Amino acid sequence: MITPARLLIAALLAAAAPALAQPAPILITADLSEAPRHLYHAEIDLPVKAGPLTLITPEWIPGEHRPDGPVEEFAGLVFTANGATLPWHRDDVNLYQFHLEIPKGVTALHAHLDAIVPARVTPHMAVLEWERLLLYPANTPVRDIPIKPSIILPPGWSVGTALYPMEIGQTPPPNTGINQSAHLSTGTAVMYYATTTVEQLEDSPVLTGQYMHEFPLAPEVTPKHFIDVASDEPRDSDLRPELLAQLSNLVREAGAAYGPGHYGAYHFLLTLSDTAGGEGLEHGQSSDNGVDEGTFRDADHQLAAADLLPHEFTHSWNGKYRRPVGLYQPDFATPQRGNLLWVYEGLTQYMGYVLAARSGLITPVQYRDLLASAAARLDMQAGRAWRSTEDTAIANSVLRVNGAAWANWRRSQDYYWEGELVWLDADTLIRQLTTNKKSLTDFFHVFLGKGGATGPLIVPYDLNEIVTDLNQLAPYDWSKFFADRIDTIQPRADVAGIERAGYRLDYSDKPTRTETTVNTARRGATVIDVWYSIGIRVTNDGTLTDIRWDGPADKARLSPGQKIYAVNGTVFSADALKTAIRDAKGKSEPIHLILQTGTQVTAVDLDYHLGERYPILARIDNTPDLLTDITKPLTTAPAK
Numbered sequence: 001m002i003t004p005a006r007l008l009i010a011a012l013l014a015a016a017a018p019a020l021a022q023p024a025p026i027l028i029t030a031d032l033s034e035a036p037r038h039l040y041h042a043e044i045d046l047p048v049k050a051g052p053l054t055l056i057t058p059e060w061i062p063g064e065h066r067p068d069g070p071v072e073e074f075a076g077l078v079f080t081a082n083g084a085t086l087p088w089h090r091d092d093v094n095l096y097q098f099h100l101e102i103p104k105g106v107t108a109l110h111a112h113l114d115a116i117v118p119a120r121v122t123p124h125m126a127v128l129e130w131e132r133l134l135l136y137p138a139n140t141p142v143r144d145i146p147i148k149p150s151i152i153l154p155p156g157w158s159v160g161t162a163l164y165p166m167e168i169g170q171t172p173p174p175n176t177g178i179n180q181s182a183h184l185s186t187g188t189a190v191m192y193y194a195t196t197t198v199e200q201l202e203d204s205p206v207l208t209g210q211y212m213h214e215f216p217l218a219p220e221v222t223p224k225h226f227i228d229v230a231s232d233e234p235r236d237s238d239l240r241p242e243l244l245a246q247l248s249n250l251v252r253e254a255g256a257a258y259g260p261g262h263y264g265a266y267h268f269l270l271t272l273s274d275t276a277g278g279e280g281l282e283h284g285q286s287s288d289n290g291v292d293e294g295t296f297r298d299a300d301h302q303l304a305a306a307d308l309l310p311h312e313f314t315h316s317w318n319g320k321y322r323r324p325v326g327l328y329q330p331d332f333a334t335p336q337r338g339n340l341l342w343v344y345e346g347l348t349q350y351m352g353y354v355l356a357a358r359s360g361l362i363t364p365v366q367y368r369d370l371l372a373s374a375a376a377r378l379d380m381q382a383g384r385a386w387r388s389t390e391d392t393a394i395a396n397s398v399l400r401v402n403g404a405a406w407a408n409w410r411r412s413q414d415y416y417w418e419g420e421l422v423w424l425d426a427d428t429l430i431r432q433l434t435t436n437k438k439s440l441t442d443f444f445h446v447f448l449g450k451g452g453a454t455g456p457l458i459v460p461y462d463l464n465e466i467v468t469d470l471n472q473l474a475p476y477d478w479s480k481f482f483a484d485r486i487d488t489i490q491p492r493a494d495v496a497g498i499e500r501a502g503y504r505l506d507y508s509d510k511p512t513r514t515e516t517t518v519n520t521a522r523r524g525a526t527v528i529d530v531w532y533s534i535g536i537r538v539t540n541d542g543t544l545t546d547i548r549w550d551g552p553a554d555k556a557r558l559s560p561g562q563k564i565y566a567v568n569g570t571v572f573s574a575d576a577l578k579t580a581i582r583d584a585k586g587k588s589e590p591i592h593l594i595l596q597t598g599t600q601v602t603a604v605d606l607d608y609h610l611g612e613r614y615p616i617l618a619r620i621d622n623t624p625d626l627l628t629d630i631t632k633p634l635t636t637a638p639a640k
């Protein structure tokens with residue numbers, strides 16, 4: 001439990017410390033009134049002194065793990081002081097830095113800038129991630145730079161954010177979320193927030209919209225939790241009671257699994273829009289989530305995104321509060337090092353699905369089916385023959401934005417799903433070593449529980465700490481356990497956890513209902529699932545996007561970008577392709593394809609006779625079913 005008084009003290013201490021180092025905060029006003037036109041504006045007042053000044057904007061964005069700060073979106077940058085425009089020039093090596101010479105007698109610098117915003121805005125909503133608008137002194141730890149934000153909203157729009165709508169020293173008003181704007185006098189749409197730090201402001205996105213709903217979650221839990229939802233259609237943001245009950249369960253389950261939170265109040269920010277773009281970005285007190293407008297319409301549609309909110313919420317503990325030492329830099333300019341992303345993201349990937357199941361967002365059967373899909377994909381990820389999981393983590397920033405062609409040979413950000421399997425392996429091993437007396441939950445209570453409840457805080461860790469904490473619970477050679485699975489090239493996926501849990505990865509000639517539902521819910525069902533049979537990813541129009549290295553299609557020399565024109569003498573369709581795969585099973589006659597490559601047409605034969613193949617988890621008889629244990633809720637909802 002954490003009392004509001006203790007929370008306030010934590011917030012005051014957090015905010016007061018930097019204020020001593022630099023008394024005057026930067027004032028920043030984010031003007032979102034033209035958001036529907038893809039324009040944000042900022043007015044920034046910086047305390048300065050005479051002499052050379054270098055300002056900087058974030059480059060390495062926490063949670064993105066790569067140098068993609070959107071400096072290219074800056075436009076209209078003008079600096080003024082005492083009514084005069086000051087010249088600036090960009091650093092010709094570090095493009096995120098701006099150099100100025102501050103004249104004698106000047107103590108306040110004003111910066112105006114416009115940001116051209118490509119995504120997360122529609123005529124009815126906007127999401128502000130503050131790195132789009134920030135400018136602050138370079139070479140200073142961002143946790144030591146005080147900044148006081150305010151926001152101008154489009155008329156009639158509401159706002160959801162974890163920023164504190166109060167001044168330090170004032171009594172905090174009840175956290176009213178989007179209704180904050182109702183407290184303003186009529187006709188104004190300016191929101192004022194308490195002084196924070198550049199580090200915390202970057203971690204505090206703002207969601208604003210014309211059609212917004214805010215729902216309290218698990219109201220008996222302290223601190224408070226909300227989901228703030230904006231949509232393009234008024235009715236979409238009114239979430240189903242069943243979903244809200246599941247999200248309340250999520251709040252309870254995360255608390256039971258991880259212990260006290262590290263936030264004043266937690267806000268899930270959610271956009272439902274077919275044009276705002278997809279997003280899932282963790283923040284300590286307010287994850288930024290974006291999905292298509294129909295995603296949470298019903299249980300079938302939400303299946304494909306069921307782990308999104310549990311995943312991003314988990315990051316408040318694993319990633320934001322506890323962060324790998326290489327991923328926590330004193331500024332947003334020093335490169336991040338990703339070698340422990342299999343903990344930051346991999347453990348979160350594991351728990352995202354476990355919490356989704358414990359909360360009722362997915363069923364235990366769906367949990368197992370989704371795990372089968374992840375394990376099979378990794379097991380057939382050909383690139384595992386040449387690069388380790390650790391290498392996918394270290395190289396994450398160059399793996400995030402690659403195309404589909406030969407992706408299985410290159411590997412992608414596999415540390416997410418490899419981490420999921422490795423942490424299932426660890427969870428089941430702890431249960432086995434302790435004859436089911438302990439589990440990963442006990443590890444969380446040690447690893448995540450060291451500081452008790454606090455306000456927003458970042459405490460770095462290294463692998464030694466994880467190994468030490470695990471050894472306390474269940475003595476084992478955990479260093480070797482992780483080195484074998486993460487640092488070493490492994491030709492097969494780590495299915496030891498699945499098997500210790502009483503299941504084995506297998507293939508069936510029919511997809512699971514979960515897989516069919518997920519494929520159908522994704523708009524257009526653009527990929528026909530024949531990856532585990534003939535080894536291609538193919539869209540509904542016959543275009544090949546990826547070829548499985550060393551699979552049947554690779555052996556027949558098919559290429560990404562080619563288009564299947566005909567199958568066994570019939571014009572291409574999903575049905576024609578699957579019928580051909582079924583008909584060739586157990587026979588010697590190959591599958592005949594006509595392929596189009598640019599303006600050329602060629603005939604190719606696929607020598608494949610094993611029929612359709614879809615991943616499943618098959619129960620191993622007479623073994624304990626640990627997957628059912630793992631997905632059981634730890635809490636019960638209070639009686640109404």
Ligand SMILES: [Zn+2]
Binds near residue numbers: 282311315344348
């Ligand atoms: Zn994540």
